[in-house]
Amino acid sequence: MTTLDRDETHTPAALPRPVVPGRPLPLRVAVPLAVAAGLALLVAFPPYGLWPLAPVGVALLAAAAHRRRLRAGAGLGFLTGVAFFAPLLAWTNLHTGYLPWVLLSLLQAGYLALLGAATAWVSPLADRARWAWPALTGLLWVGQEALRDRTPFGGFPWGRLAFSQDTSPLLRLAALGGAPLVTFAVALTGGLLVTAAWRGWATARRHVPEHTTPQPADSPLDGPPPARGASGRRWAPVVVPAVVAVALTAGGLLVPVATAGSGATVTVAIVQGNVPRLGLDFNAQRQAVLNNHVDATIELAARVAAGQQRQPDLVVWPENSSDIDPLRNPTAGARISQAADTVGAPILVGAVLLGPGAGQVRNAGILWRPGTGADLDQLYTKRHPVPFAEYVPLRDVARMVSKQVDLIRNDFVPGSTPGVVRAGPAVLGDVICFEVAYDEVVRDTVTGGAQLLVVQTNNATFDVAEARQQMAMVRLRAVEHGRPALMASTVGVSGFVAPDGRVSDATGFNTREVVVRQLRLDDGRTLATRLGWWPEVALAALAAAALVGAAVLRRRQRVRPG
Numbered sequence: 242m243t244t245l246d247r248d249e250t251h252t253p254a255a256l257p258r259p260v261v262p263g264r265p266l267p268l269r270v271a272v273p274l275a276v277a278a279g280l281a282l283l284v285a286f287p288p289y290g291l292w293p294l295a296p297v298g299v300a301l302l303a304a305a306a307h308r309r310r311l312r313a314g315a316g317l318g319f320l321t322g323v324a325f326f327a328p329l330l331a332w333t334n335l336h337t338g339y340l341p342w343v344l345l346s347l348l349q350a351g352y353l354a355l356l357g358a359a360t361a362w363v364s365p366l367a368d369r370a371r372w373a374w375p376a377l378t379g380l381l382w383v384g385q386e387a388l389r390d391r392t393p394f395g396g397f398p399w400g401r402l403a404f405s406q407d408t409s410p411l412l413r414l415a416a417l418g419g420a421p422l423v424t425f426a427v428a429l430t431g432g433l434l435v436t437a438a439w440r441g442w443a444t445a446r447r448h449v450p451e452h453t454t455p456q457p458a459d460s461p462l463d464g465p466p467p468a469r470g471a472s473g474r475r476w477a478p479v480v481v482p483a484v485v486a487v488a489l490t491a492g493g494l495l496v497p498v499a500t501a502g503s504g505a506t507v508t509v510a511i512v513q514g515n516v517p518r519l520g521l522d523f524n525a526q527r528q529a530v531l532n533n534h535v536d537a538t539i540e541l542a543a544r545v546a547a548g549q550q551r552q553p554d555l556v557v558w559p560e561n562s563s564d565i566d567p568l569r570n571p572t573a574g575a576r577i578s579q580a581a582d583t584v585g586a587p588i589l590v591g592a593v594l595l596g597p598g599a600g601q602v603r604n605a606g607i608l609w610r611p612g613t614g615a616d617l618d619q620l621y622t623k624r625h626p627v628p629f630a631e632y633v634p635l636r637d638v639a640r641m642v643s644k645q646v647d648l649i650r651n652d653f654v655p656g657s658t659p660g661v662v663r664a665g666p667a668v669l670g671d672v673i674c675f676e677v678a679y680d681e682v683v684r685d686t687v688t689g690g691a692q693l694l695v696v697q698t699n700n701a702t703f704d705v706a707e708a709r710q711q712m713a714m715v716r717l718r719a720v721e722h723g724r725p726a727l728m729a730s731t732v733g734v735s736g737f738v739a740p741d742g743r744v745s746d747a748t749g750f751n752t753r754e755v756v757v758r759q760l761r762l763d764d765g766r767t768l769a770t771r772l773g774w775w776p777e778v779a780l781a782a783l784a785a786a787a788l789v790g791a792a793v794l795r796r797r798q799r800v801r802p803g
Contacts, residue, residue: 271306288710300432323347352385371436371440374462380425402427410490410491419721419769434486510538510584511735511748513729541757555589581609587665623653669694672686693727700730701732
C-alpha cells in the first residue's frame, strides 16, 4: 500500500487517526490550517499590510493539502479561498448588495480549490525529492494565478500574492520578472517554510527514547530515524530551509532598482475633487463631480498665481471626473476648458464618452489643452472594461441571477490601442482603474514610449481598503517598469510613486485635495519590461510539467509490486 493509498484510510470514530509521519495531516488539523491559511493571506494585503504572513498562508495550505486525495485537496483549497477572498473583496458589496460579492468570492475561491487539488496531486514528487516541495509550491501558485488572471471574461487578478508585497524586499524582484516572479518568490518562501515545519515535526516524532521502536519513514520528507549522536544533523533539514527562506526574502534588497527617473523633470498636479456622496448615485451627481474638479483646479491656479504653488506642466483628473460627455455637451466642455485655460496646463480628464454605437459608451482618458480644448489624437479608451460592472456578458442569463445587472444600461466598449498619451512635457502611460492589475495592459504603454505611468480611478463606489489595495498595485508597476507613477482618484487614495515603490503625497479618503510634485521622467527599460510575459510562461509551463511528472510517478507507484 502506497502513501497515497493510505491518504483516506478510515479509523473508528472513537479513535481519530493519529498524526503519523508518511501520512497526510488528520482532517481535524488540516481544516483549521486551511482556514488559517486564508486569513493569513488576507492580513498580508492592505489595509493590514502584514506582508510576511503571505508565505505563512502559502505554507499552511501546502501542509493541509499534502498527500490528500484530489477531492480533499480541492475542498481544503476552497476553504482557504473563501476565508481569503470573501473579506478581501468585501468592498464589492457596499452598494450593490450581497449577491455579486458572494458570487465573485466563490468564483475566486474555486481557483484555490484547483490549487489545493494540484498540491495534493504533486505530493509524490515532493515526497520523492526533499527539495522539490518549495519549487513545486511556487510553480503551482504562478500557474493558478496565470489561469485566474485570464478566465473567465478576461480574468480578475485581484489578490495576487505579488500585490501583498508592496512594502516587502521581494517587491524589488518585480524589476526582474514582474508580478509572476514576485508571486513565485513569495510562494517559494512559503514552500521552504512548510518543508522546514514538516521536517521539524517528523524529526520530533522520530526522536524517541531508545527503548521504543521508531516508526518507519515513508518518504524523504519524513526522513530516517536519527542516528545516535547525530543531534546536529538531525535538525539540519529543519534549519536549512528556514534560513534559506529568510535569506531569500532579505536578498530582495540586493536587486537594484531606480530611485528616481533619469530624464527631464516635470511638475505634475493630481486633482482629487471628491464627490457629494459615496455610492452608486455619484452618477446622479455628475455635474457636481465635474464642478468639484473644475473648482479645485481653478483654486490651484490661484495658488500658483500667488506664488504659493509651483506652476504645473500637467494636471491629472481621475476616472469619471466628467461623466457628462464633454465632446457632446457644450457646457461640460466649456467648464473643462475654463479649468485648463486658468491653470495654464493640459489636463488629462477621465470622461465617459457616448458611442460609438447606440447604447454604447466608452471609459476614456482625454487630453484637454489650454486654448485649444480636447485633443482627439491623444485619447485613450479603456481596453479592459470590467464584466458585470461596465458591461454585462450573457445579459439574459445574468438577469435570471440578479436583476441588478440592468443598472448597467449601456455597455462600455473596449479600446484597441495602448494608453500612450503624448501630453507635451511627458509621454503618459494611461491605465484606468482595475487595468493596473493586468500585466500586459500596463506593459504595452511602456513599450509604446510612456515615461510616466498614470492610473485614473474612481473609488467612490468602494472603500479605503480597495483604494489601498489598488495603490499597492501601482507601487509594483512602478518598480516593474522603472517608471515614476501616480494614482488619481475621485475620492482617494491619490498619490505619487517613485520607481523604487516609495509613495509620496498620499491623500486621505473621501476628501478634496490637490497635490503637486516634481517628477523625473524615465525612458529606460527594466529586464521585466524587456522579458514581458516570458517569465510567467516559463513558470506556468514548469507547473504543467510538474503535474505531468506527478501523473507518471503515480502510475509507477500503482503498478509497483506490493
